[in-house]
Amino acid sequence: MAQGRSSAMGLVALVLVVFGLLELSTATTYTVGDNGGWTFGVSDWPKGKKFVAGDVLVFKYPAAAHDVVALNADGYDSCSAPPHSKTYTSGNDSITLKKGANFFLCSFGEH
Incomplete structure (x- = not known):
């Protein structure tokens, strides 16, 4: 009986691991702005897309002209990055959605 219970527990653990892998494998990677990248005029880009936690946004942009700042709703609404906001500057940043x-913005000048 103990051996049967041990096998059943192992099967349950395996099923949970498989479901976890399936959940991870359903994540989608999106390039923000599609072929145009992270630049002006991407505010309509999200329309028609359904984003979920675990999806990855790829921000492609000229590093000398833009950056990506992850911030909260207040910072986004006021269009200003609160102190200690995470800023990405590589020009090819992958950010996993929580x-x-x-919320994201570019902190360059009037962008």
């Missing part, structure tokens, strides 16, 4: 709302 559960809930995710």
